[in-house]
Amino acid sequence: MSQTPLHVANNMEEEQRKRKAIESLSETKAKVDEFEAAISGMVGLDDLKMQLRSWARGMLNDEKRRAFGFDIAPRRLPHMAFLGNPGTGKTMVAGVLSKFLHMMGILSTDKVTEVQRTDLVGESVGHTGPKTRLKISEAEGGILFVDEAYRLIPMQKTVDKDYGLEALEEIMSAMDSGKVVVIFAGYSEPMKRVIKSNEGFCKKVTTFFYFDDFSATELAQILHFKMNNQDPNSSLYGFKLHPSCSIPAIAELIDSEITEKQRRGMNGGLIDPQLANARQSLDLRIDLDCTDTDVDELVTLTMEDLGVGLRLLTR
Incomplete structure (x- = not known):
């Protein structure tokens, strides 16, 4: 039985729709692949990477469902909490996320506006609201990254009014605007104060990412990465490591010189000052009479320097 012109037109329209859907999905998958490549390049954080991949693929699968005609609920803006010790890469991941959300069209920019309590809280009545709203306005279109968010909520009730809770309420109210993604960051345990302080926190902050401490080997890998991928503006630009400075050797050095408590308190934050100090050690060690110096030694950090x-750092 031959098809009517109407049937033919409908079939052509359906085929065209499917073709466009497949093209759109292909573009989205490329963006997800780029995001996954970016997080794969980060040292350690294996559990976090798995969480991030699951989250990103969920966004891709939602687009696939819609492309094939399923009427599903839209995802709300992904407000998040980053929980972990200092130096575990929370700010770096926020930067990667902002680029991904911008690529996906969820954010209009890839900027990250980082704030702390002092940027938000005023010292007297009527100052906190405008101060906080100004920072929210600056962050519109991108991510508002609230570092050490637990400092907004005092550990104990004080006689004088604390305005941190007012700042938090301003931020919470802005989370429904659809104009900004908010990331609350801080130590896992103190962040419970923030969660308990506002009934709507867990309704609006739907994604919790946990950042583990780095091992000595992972810190050694970070050090190697920094030395092999130097920014031209870095004070270590043009310097290199001696061949004896292998990842296992540096990991053993870190284990012997840094206690676990010190490592957990700094994590990746110890690498830059360590390298800065190592360069000073090199400068003190080099003989000022360059005639007897191997020229390569002028820019080579040794295990002794590290x-x-x-x-x-630990004196």
């Missing part, structure tokens, strides 16, 4: 760099 050891001095760590010991200066």
Whole structure:
């Protein structure tokens, strides 16, 4: 039985719709693949990477469902909490996320506006609201990254009014505007104060990411990565590591010079000052009479320099 012109037109329209859907999905998948490549390049954080991949693929699958005609609920803006010790990469991940959300069209920019309590809270009545709203306005279209968010909620009730809770309420009210994604960051345990302080927190903050501490080996990998991928503006630009400075050797050095408590308190934050101190050690060690110096030694950090760099941190 031959098809009527109407049937033919409908079939052509359906085929065209499917073709456009497949093209759109292909573009989205490329963006997800780019995001996954970016997080794969980060040292450690294996559990976090799995969480991020699951979250990103969920967005891709939602688009696939809609492309094939399923009427599903839209995802709300992904407000998040980043929980972990200092130096575990929370700010870095926020930057990667902002680029991904911008690529996906969820955010109009990829900027991250980082704030702390002092940026939000005023010292007297009537100052906190305008101060907080100004920062929210600056962050519109991108991510508002509230670092050490638990500092907005005092550990104990004080006689004088604390305005941190007012700042938090301003931020919470802005989370429904659809104009900004908010990330609350801080230590896992103190962040419970923030969660308990506002009934709507867990309704609006739907995604919790946990950042584990780095091992000594992972810190050694970060050090190697920094030395092999130097920013031209870095004070270490043009310097290199001696061949003896292998990842296992540096990991062993970190284990011997830094206590677990010190490592957990700094994590990746110890690498830059260690390298800065190591360069100072190199400058003190080099003979000022360059005639007897191997020219390559002028820009080569040794295990001795790295050891001095760590010991200066823990004095």
